[in-house]
Amino acid sequence: MARSAEDIRKIPMVRILFPWATGIAVGLKNLWLNGWTGIILLLTLFAALSAGFILAKKNYRLRYIFGILAMVFIFVAGWFYSSQKAARVGNILSKKEEGVYIAEIEEPGKTSHGQPTGVCRIMYKIDDTILYPAHFRLLVYFPDESDMNAVKPGNRFCFSGQLRTPSAPKNPEELDYGRYLLLRGISGYVRIRSTDIIWFPSGKTTLRSLAWQARECLLEILSRYRIPEKERGVLAALSLGYRDDLTEETVRAYRSAGVMHILAVSGLHVGIIYLLFQYITFFLQRKKWGRITRSLLGLVILWGYAFLTGLSPSVVRAATMFSFYTAAGLLNRKVSSFNILASAVFVILAADPFLIAQPGFQLSVAAVASITAFYSKVESLWIPWNPVARKIWSLMAVTLAAQAGTFLLCIYYFHQFPVYFILANLVAVPLAGLLLYGIVILYLFAWWPFAASLLSSLLTFLTSLLNQSTRFIESLPGAVITGLWIEPVQLALLGTTLLLLAIFLYYKKAYLLQFALLGLIGSLLISAGRKWQNSRKELVAIYDLPNYSVISIRTGNCRIILCDSLAEKRSEYIFDKTENFRIRENAEPSVLVGLDKTWPEDQWQSVFSLRLSDGCRLIALPDKNIVISEKINIPTRRLVFKANLLVITGRKFQSPSALLAAFEPDFIVTDASVPDWCNKRYAEFFQRIHVPFYPVAWNGAFVMEK
Numbered sequence: 043m044a045r046s047a048e049d050i051r052k053i054p055m056v057r058i059l060f061p062w063a064t065g066i067a068v069g070l071k072n073l074w075l076n077g078w079t080g081i082i083l084l085l086t087l088f089a090a091l092s093a094g095f096i097l098a099k100k101n102y103r104l105r106y107i108f109g110i111l112a113m114v115f116i117f118v119a120g121w122f123y124s125s126q127k128a129a130r131v132g133n134i135l136s137k138k139e140e141g142v143y144i145a146e147i148e149e150p151g152k153t154s155h156g157q158p159t160g161v162c163r164i165m166y167k168i169d170d171t172i173l174y175p176a177h178f179r180l181l182v183y184f185p186d187e188s189d190m191n192a193v194k195p196g197n198r199f200c201f202s203g204q205l206r207t208p209s210a211p212k213n214p215e216e217l218d219y220g221r222y223l224l225l226r227g228i229s230g231y232v233r234i235r236s237t238d239i240i241w242f243p244s245g246k247t248t249l250r251s252l253a254w255q256a257r258e259c260l261l262e263i264l265s266r267y268r269i270p271e272k273e274r275g276v277l278a279a280l281s282l283g284y285r286d287d288l289t290e291e292t293v294r295a296y297r298s299a300g301v302m303h304i305l306a307v308s309g310l311h312v313g314i315i316y317l318l319f320q321y322i323t324f325f326l327q328r329k330k331w332g333r334i335t336r337s338l339l340g341l342v343i344l345w346g347y348a349f350l351t352g353l354s355p356s357v358v359r360a361a362t363m364f365s366f367y368t369a370a371g372l373l374n375r376k377v378s379s380f381n382i383l384a385s386a387v388f389v390i391l392a393a394d395p396f397l398i399a400q401p402g403f404q405l406s407v408a409a410v411a412s413i414t415a416f417y418s419k420v421e422s423l424w425i426p427w428n429p430v431a432r433k434i435w436s437l438m439a440v441t442l443a444a445q446a447g448t449f450l451l452c453i454y455y456f457h458q459f460p461v462y463f464i465l466a467n468l469v470a471v472p473l474a475g476l477l478l479y480g481i482v483i484l485y486l487f488a489w490w491p492f493a494a495s496l497l498s499s500l501l502t503f504l505t506s507l508l509n510q511s512t513r514f515i516e517s518l519p520g521a522v523i524t525g526l527w528i529e530p531v532q533l534a535l536l537g538t539t540l541l542l543l544a545i546f547l548y549y550k551k552a553y554l555l556q557f558a559l560l561g562l563i564g565s566l567l568i569s570a571g572r573k574w575q576n577s578r579k580e581l582v583a584i585y586d587l588p589n590y591s592v593i594s595i596r597t598g599n600c601r602i603i604l605c606d607s608l609a610e611k612r613s614e615y616i617f618d619k620t621e622n623f624r625i626r627e628n629a630e631p632s633v634l635v636g637l638d639k640t641w642p643e644d645q646w647q648s649v650f651s652l653r654l655s656d657g658c659r660l661i662a663l664p665d666k667n668i669v670i671s672e673k674i675n676i677p678t679r680r681l682v683f684k685a686n687l688l689v690i691t692g693r694k695f696q697s698p699s700a701l702l703a704a705f706e707p708d709f710i711v712t713d714a715s716v717p718d719w720c721n722k723r724y725a726e727f728f729q730r731i732h733v734p735f736y737p738v739a740w741n742g743a744f745v746m747e748k
Contacts, residue, residue: 054358055384057520062388065120066395069128070225072121076129080122086117109531124395128224134178135230140204142168145182146252150193152286158184158193161228162349168200178229180205185236196251212586212742215622253349257282260350263488267498273505275315279305280474281481283351292509298522299515300445300460301470303409306402312347312360314475315482319343337372341365349437359406360420362386379414383407385425401455405448412447413440415544434468441467454533457625466515473508477501527625532568535561576628580663581747584689584713585620586738591637591691591715592616593670594623597663601629602668606691606715610636637670637691654683657692665748669707674700687746689713697721698727709745711736 069075075083094108132161145162152158162182166173207230208220220484223230260282264274267276275287285305296302319340323701326332348361348503363386370382387407390397397403419437426432441464460466480501487493515521528536539561546554576599583594591606601624609616613634624632637659650662657672669685672692688707692697692715701707710728712721721737728735736744 055381055388057113058116059384059388061117062120063391063398065117065122066124066391066398066637069121069124069126070396070399071667073125073129075122076125079389080118080125083118084122085113087111087118091115120391120395123397127227127395131178131227131229132224133452135205135207140202141201142200143176144168144173144198144200145180145191146198147177147182147195150190150195150254152190153183157186158188158190160184160193161226165198179227181223181228183231183233185234185239187236187554192241194251195254196248198241200242201234201239203234203238205230205232213619213623214583214743214745215626216619217427225399227394227396236240249349253351256350257284260485263485263494264498266488267484267494269498269502269505272509273502276305276505276509277477277481277501280311280477283357295509295513295516297456298458298460299466299470299512300463301466301512303405304470304474311478312344312357312364314478315347316340316344316364318479318482321364334372337368340368344368359390359403362390363410379540380411383410383414401451405451406428408447408451409444412445413443414545416446417445419547436463437468441471450533450536450540453526454528454530457469457526457622458522460522461520462515462518466512469511470508471514473504473511477504477508478505491740507555525628527628528565529568529572532565535565535568539565551704562730573628579627580629580665581745582666582668582687583620583623583746584711584738584744586714586743587616587619587712588739591713592620593689593691593713594632595661595663595668596619596627596629599628599630601627601631602633602635604635604637606637606672608715610634637672657747660685666746669705671696671701673706674704687711690724691715693717693720698724702731702733707733709734709736709746712738714738 049399091108091111094104094111098105098108133577143164144166145164147160147162150158151160160182162180164176164180167176168174171477208223210220261278261284264277269277271287272289272292275285275289275292278284278287283306288305293302296305323336323339326336344361344364346358351357363383366382366386367379390403417439417467420442421436425433426435445463449459480497484494484497484501487497539558542554542558542561545551546558578598579596581596583596585592585594587609590609590612591604592609593604595602595604603616603620605616616634617632618703620632638657650660652660652662653662654669658674659670661668661670666686667684668687668689669683670689670691673694674696683705685705685707686709688701688705688710690701690710690712701710710724710733712724716724716737716739718739721739725735725737738744
C-alpha cells in the first residue's frame, strides 16, 4: 500500500537512528572519545542541548537549533558508547599473561578441519590458588581429541595457556582476523593442549545450553530417518541455521544463484513461520481478547523458533523486528513500517553495537528497509488479472525490492552479482517455504515412525529438487558476474543515490533525482579513474604465505603468479589468498607459473623473461628489472644485469656478497620461504653495508608499484 508524504514524515525514530548508528560506526573505527574525553564532551553537549530546549520553548523559530544539537548529542553518544566497548574488548588482553583460567562455553563450533572451538566467557583467573574475577570473551581452540559432547553451552572448564590477540593482516586485502573477533566482542584466542584442560563434572544450565540441547534433538531427528547427507545439510541449515554439514559445492551453488539467504536462517524464515501462525489463528482476530491472545502467542512462537535455532544472532535480530511489529498490532496503532524497523534496529544496536559492522546485520536491515520502501511501488507497475500470475509477480516484486537494497553490500563484501537471482528466487523461495513447513511437521510427528518416514522421503525429494534447480541456474551461461570491486567511498555514494531515489518515489521532487544522478556519476568517475591508473601501473607483490614462495607480477591488466613447487601443488590455496587483491587491482585472472617453468611469452609481449641460470630468473618490466634468485651460481667477475629489485627465495643461504656483485640491486627482499636463520644472517650483512633489506617473513607482504 502506497504511503503519502505525510506518512513518511511521521518517522521520528529514523531521525534518531541515523545519528545513533553513524556515531556507533565511527566509534568502532576511531576510539578518540574513549574515556574522559567522551564524558566531558557529552556533558558539554547536554548542557548546550538543555539551553537549546529552553530557547526553543521561548522562540519557536529557534527549534532548528535544538534539533541540530539533539542530532549532534545522539551522534556523540553513539560514538562514545561504541568506542568504550571496543576499547574494553580490544585492550583487555594487554594486561593478561600466560596463566590459569576458569571459563564457560557460550557458543560451540568447529573449524573447517573439524577441530572443536568455542566462544567462551572467562570468569576467573587463578593466581596462587586465589580466584580473581575476570569478565571478557575468548575464542578457545580445544584439542582435536576433545569430546564434542563436552563442548556445549554452559559447560565449564579450567585451563592453562597463553592468551593471544591475532596479528595484523600480513597480505594485501587479507581478512583482518583480529578485527573480526573484536566486532564479535571477543578479546582474543587461545589454543589448549589436552594436558592443560580440566572439565568440571557438571555444566551450568543456561538458556543457551537448553537451546543447544533442543537443536541437537532436532538434528538427531533428521539423522534418524536417514535423509541423505547433502539434503540433510540443506534441511538443517534451512530450519535451524546449522551449516556445519553443508558441502562447499552446495554453498557455492546457492551463492552463485543468488539464494544464499535460503541457507542462512534470518528474517525470511522467521517471516514464513510467523505467516503460518497467522493463517492458522485467523479466527482469533474477530474479538478483542482473541487479538490479544493471538499477538501474545505470536511472540511466543517467534522467540520459541529463535530458541530452537540456538538463539543465533540473525534469528534474534529478525525476532526482535517482528516483535515490534506484533507490539504495534497489539496496541492497535498504525505506525510507519520505517518507524518500527528503526526502533528495532535502535534497540538491537543499544544491546550490541558491534553488530553494525557485521555483513549479516547490514544485509538483513537493508533488505527489510528496501522491501518497505520499494515493494508497493514495484508491485503497482503491473496488476495481472490471473491469480497465479499475481502471486508470481508479487514474489518477483519482493525479490526485486530486496535486491535493490542489498546488491551494493553483496558487491562490496562478496565481489560478485548473481544475474539470474529473480529466476532462482522464484523457484527457491516457494520450495523453501514448503520445506520449512514440512520440517516443522516432521519435528512434531517424529514420534510416529510411519508418518515421519513418509514425510522425510517427501522432504528428501523436494530438497533434491531445490538443490538441482539451484545447480542448474548456477550452470547457466553468465550466471554470476565476478571480479566486482567498489571502494567504501563508492558504497557511500551509491547508497546515498539509492536513498535519494527511494525518497523521490514519494516526494516526486526533481532535485532529488538530480542529486541521485550526481552520486552515480561520482561513483562511475572513481571506477574509471581507478581502472585507468591500474592499466598504466606495474606492480610486484611478494606474499607472506609461510614456507611458500609466491610472487605476483602485474603489468597493465595482465597478472602472473610465480611460485615454487610446493605452492604450485596448492594452487587453489594460492588463488584464494591472492584473489581479493587481484580484484581490487582490476587485473585479469591470474596465470600460475612455477619458478622453474617456461614463461608464457605469448601473453606478455611487454615483459621479457630470461633464465640466467638454474634457480635464477630475470624479469624485465618496462620500468624496472627484477631478479629472482633461489641459488646463486653466476660468475661474480663481471656485472650480469642491473636489478632494481632482488628477490631471494629458497631455504638455502646464498652469499650476499655474490648477489651484490652480480646484480647491484637497489632493494633486496626475502620471501616467505626463506627460514628465520637465513633472514638473521641477511639482515646483519645488509644492515652493516646500508643496503635496503625487507624480510617478508618478519614484516608481512612486500608490494612495489609504479
